[in-house]
Structures are given as structure tokens and as C-alpha cells.
Amino acid sequence: MKIMRRAGIEAAKLAVVLWFVSVFAFLALRLTPGDPAVLLLGPQAGRPDAAETLARLRTEMGLDQPWPVQYGIWLGDILRGDFGVSSRSGVAVVELVAGAVPPTLFLILGAVLIAVPLSIIFGMAAAYFRNGIVDRAVRLVTTLAIAIPAVWLGLFLIIIFSVTLDILPSGGFTSPFDDFGEFFIQMILPVTTLAIFLGGVLTRFVYAEASDVLRQDYMRTALAMGISTPRRVFVYAMRNAVTPMITIVGVQIGALVGGAVLVEAVFGLGGIGQLLLSSVLNRDYQVVQGAVLLTTIVVLLVGYLADLAYRLVDPRITE
Template identity: 70%
Template sequence: MGLDRSWFEQYGIWISNVIRGDFGESSRSGVSVVELVVGALPSTLWLILLTVLVSVPLSILIGMWAAYREGSWLANVVRGGTTVAIAVPAVWLGLILIIVFSVMLGWLPSGGYVSPLVDPVRFLRYMALPIVTLSVFLTGILTRFVYTEASDVFRQDYMRTALAMGISTRRRVFAYATRNAVLPMITVVGVQAGAMIGGAVLVEAVFGLGGLGQLLLSSVLNRDYLVVQGAVLLTTTFVLLIGYVADILYRLVDPRIGR
């Protein structure tokens, strides 16, 4: 491991090994770091993907509706609700969901993971509570963003012109306002999805998903440095990659950015 050398040399050895695809072995289990990371990755990716699929449509619906009814007490409730959703600690919310839906009601399992290729129904049952836990935070952020963008769109001259021309409310809201308000959301979703790869650590630990976040946390506690380095490198790569793809997608769907 080069522990008898300076940390400059140790880092150089590690980088040269990584370039060759050798991330080393776990000092605790002796298993290859690549094998550990690949085994932990699917549950994390499924958690993030399903959280995004739940949060994005919900955020668009709530944010657009609140912006259209701006000034009403219901719109104020939505604004206050997003603040609460962003502020609620994920660990606390996860424990509350376990107490209510697993312990008291017995509807859903409190932890564990089953691959969707093995049993899709059990997979959804195990993932339901973790998805809800992460979706509350992500929905709060995205709803506030959509609300702010949509409120600005509704004040634009072309929206007043559309109203004066007698265009139906449905067409004005969904054909004009939603498209222009939601486009900038692509970048925000990309940034948040990338951040959730590292932010899901505590959620995975609470529900025992055995994902990348839980692997990273256990490796830190066990001082399994090579696993920590490999997991952090992979997490960083995913964050950068998702953000880059989101920027490209935004330029593709909105040609004005390219110009």
C-alpha cells in the first residue's frame, strides 16, 4: 500500500493503479474494491432514478398550480410546505415512516433490498419508504423552483396577450407557461440527482439498502481507506457526468441557449 512512503508517493501509486483499473482490495474483507462498489451500485441508482421519476411530475403539477393561483391561501400553503419539506431531516423522516408504516401498520418492510429482476413486487415494497423519504426533500426543492419560474412566466407580455386573444386557460397554462417554466428545471434536476448519490448515505443506512452510500459510511467507520477512495471517486464521477449530460440536454431542448 506504500504506507512507508510520503503521502505524495502514496497518492501517485493509487492514481497510477486507478488508471490501470486497479482500485485495490478492502483491508477488512479482502474483496476487490471494484466488486464491492459494483455490488452496491444498483440499489443506489434505483433509489435515485425512482425518486426523480416521482418528484419531477409532482413538482411540476404543484408548482404550476400554485403559481397560477398566486396570492390565494392554497398557494401560500404550498410555499410554506416546500420550506418544511426542504428543512425536514431525512433521517428523522425515515424513522417516522418506519414507525408508522412498518411497526404500527405493518404495511411495508422496515429495511432490506430485493433486486427488481428477482421479484418486482417485493422490490417496490422495499423501496417505497426510502423513495418517499428522498422525494419529500427533492419535491420541495423542485416545486419551489417551478413556482418561481412559473410566476415569472405568468407575468410576461405574451401570456397577457394570449389571455386577451381568448386562448383557453388549459392551453395558456400547459402549452405556453409550463413549457417555458419547466425547461430550466432540467439543469436543477441534474444537479440534485448527482448530489443525491452522496446525499443518500443516511437514507440507505436507515433502511439498510446496502447501496453505495451505506458502503461508503461503513468503510469510513471501519477505516477501510481503499474502499472509501474508490467509492468517492465513483460518486464524484457520477456527479460530474450527470451535470454535464443535463447541460447538454438543456441545450438540445432549448435552441436559444445554443445561440
């Protein structure tokens, strides 16, 4: 009963957030200069007799309607499960988004899989050897990792590994189901770029948590009871320091999608980020609105899953 009620409240909150996002996605492009019809028509839009064609295009795209009507039609379609088609290519938005998911998904997944274990090891070690060499090195490296822009880092890696050393490709995406070797080699640089940023953020987080945990009374108890140092640091302290990380990773997924957009663009992976970028530049309203909404749903769901996972791992949180 209580769980049903809670689920109901969460669903209502989700609906409100999605409604806000839908309004925002709808207005964001319309409030920026640029006419989709003009962009679609291309150079011809400059011709003196183009006015009629433009008007017809606008009517076809429903852009001659007032905004509230446009919004109402779009929302109604979405509620029926229809996200519309690209005004540029005529391909269904859902299809475009689905095609763009794998590169983004593998990029983020790869970055998380690399950054999480490394940040745990380095964060814990730095906190344990506080003010020692490991600590100083970790603090310096994480500061750099957080401060260096992903785009710059991506280009830097390309210059070193693709141009100068010529050992890794500078971009492209192959499905792992078609050719895993090629996929793996292509993903090394983009995943590294994103993992360095995420690793910097997470290491800082683990470091702060672990510094706090290591000072706790229960750590002194474990010391006084003769529990070995590795077990104290990597079992007793780690479980406490790392549990909140689940939430952080969940929250960071949104930021990661944002970071992934840039990294994708640098490496030409053709993921969600690139789809959004090109759609924004083309003023492809339907695609931008649909992609933003669908991405939001996924990010929110990941957040909820992280919350659920946290509840399972931390015994103190129970219903």
C-alpha cells in the first residue's frame, strides 16, 4: 500500500518534470532566430519568387499556427506515442533517436566502467595516505582532469595518438555486433576522454567521502580489534565511502550525456549528441523536441534506478 502510494507520487513528479522539459524543448528553438522553412529550402529561399514556396512549407510543417496550437498538436501526438518525423529527412524521430543511442550508450557505459573502479582505488588510497605523495599526485591529476575541457582533451589525444603516433583512429563508430575489434579500437580515445573527466569528478568524491569515513569511530573500533589494514580500507571504509557514489553516478548521467555530446562531436561517433547538434543547426523542431524528451526520460529513469540501487545497498534506508 505504502509502496503503491510512493510509486504514484514519484510518477506524478516525473510527469511534472517531463511537462516542463517539453515546454522548454518546444520554446527553446522557437525563441532562437532561424526559420526552419528557409533552412530547408536552402539557397533557393533567397530568390524573389520563394515567398509562396516558403509559405506552403510553413503550412505543411504546421508553423503557420500560433505556438499554443502547435504545442497542443505536438503534445497530443506524443501522448498517442507519435513523436513525428524529421522535417529535413522525413525519417521518424523515434527511428533517428534509436539509431543514435548505441554510440552514446557505449561511450557513457565505457567511461563509467573505467572511471568508477579507478576512482575508488585512487580516492581511497589518497585518503588513506593523506598528505603523502599519492595524495598530492591524485589531487593534482584530478584537478587537471576536471579543469581540462573535454573538447580540447579529445583533440589533444587525436593529435598524439592518431596524427603523430598514428596508432589509433581519430573517429568513427562500428557496431560491436558487426566487428568488435574495430569497435573497441575506435572507442578507446572517446571513452578515455570522457572517462578522464568523470574519473576526476568521482575520485574527488570518493576522496572526500573516504577522508570522512576513515575518521569515524567505527574505523577506530576496527583498528582496535586488530582487523588488517587492507580489510579496513578496502572493505570497512570502502563500503561506506562508495555507497553514496551510486547516487552520484546516477545524477552525473545527465552531465555525462552533456559531456558525451561534445566528445561525440570531436570523434564523429554519430550519437545522440550529434543528432541534437545537427538538428538544432537545421532547426529541425520535431527531432530536437523528441530527442530532448526521450533523453530526459532515460536520464530520469537512470536516476530512479540509482536511487533504488542505493536503497538496496544501504541498510539504513528502508521503507
